[in-house]
Amino acid sequence: MMKFFQTTFSRLRALLGPFGAVRFGLWELVLMRALFALVLWMNLTPKVPPGTLPHPYGFAKHFDFTFLAQPETYALCYHGALVLVVLFALGARGFWTLGPVFAFMIARASLNNSQGFIGHAGLVLALVVMAQVVASGAEWIGRRPRWWEILVSTKKEMQLAADWSRQAMIASYVVAGITKLVATEGEWLARAPYFLLQVCKVQGESWWGYGRSLGAGSEAFLRALGDHPWLAFLFLGAGLLLELFAFIALMGRRLGLVMGLSLLAFHLSLGWLMDLSFTTNQHLLMIFFINPVWWCAQLGVLVVALSRGRRSVNGDHS
């Protein structure tokens, strides 16, 4: 019996691959950086934020960011941020490039969120930008960088930035899970039947706001939730577990892939059923966890090795 468990465990261990922080190759880090810069570029918007603070939020409680609502000032900052994102993608040090972009994001979000409503869609991106800036600065600690390392990124810096970005992103999922338990004193799952009302609300907002229903999938989901309340426990239970145990994604490439795909499926299902797709999260999961290019490269290496092996086997026989 003991041997059975030992064998099963060692097989599972082999299947999961090495545990611990992932060591990325230089080409992967460069690609990740370029893709991350692209996501950041797509999320920077030329739309000027409101110039009033009816409900001051976050840093806007202490700093007056309304200067940013001047169209000329905003255009200058926005285009400056785009230039810095391009420089970052080209290899300039994240501390100098993403630092000002992060400050711009804070100022913009503080204005937007001071209008009486708080948006959560871009928060994970902001956390990842913060992680990249801090990692870029932290990499200097305890050593004297060579002059060019002050301006240009090194592999070590990119590796640290990728590690901390992954951790920042996963932290947001774990916090979301903890908040659900704290806000309901541990009874979140017991309240699962009320999830039906949330689906109704989202459908109502789609109908009254856009004059359209959310689609057949959402309608069928709503009917199924009404007919089979246990479905809500299943759906929400899986989601809660995924959030609380999202940190497993940090334990290696294979677990990162499994958890990344699971979280992606979670976002896609919410997008399909409730029009809540969180596309930035999906993009970041693709870049930092699913990393399809690396897996394709591995597959390519495997195919080449197999075909060489076959050729050599055929050669032996000929």
Next chain:
Amino acid sequence: MITIIVLCLVMGEWYPFSHFPMYSKLASTTQCLYIARLDDTPVFIGRDHGVQPFLLRKIYNTEIDVLKNATPNGKRSEISQEQMDGAARKVLDWFRDKHAKPGSALHAAPLKLMTEDYTIESGKVVRTIKTLAGP
């Protein structure tokens, strides 16, 4: 990771930190706010004015929270109906100021802030439509 988790939980809603409260309470009632004309036909604020419909609800809830925090015991039940009407009026005024400016098709139209409330009774969803603020 632990540092960010702690910062998010301690700082709460403070960009870039948040405790990510989406769907964290699963209340036994909820509502959808929308704008309608006098004849009850809806104004499709998302389709025609680029306003995400949930913003009305979020602004209304923020106004209610401000009123709630000003009551002696910080309870929603202590807010008077007059104050609730005032909060709804502020939401309607916000929409008018932003999207029913002079010269726009909506400017002359009398608008109402409506709510569709959802509750569960005997396992079934019950929907109730009410006017929160009139023209």
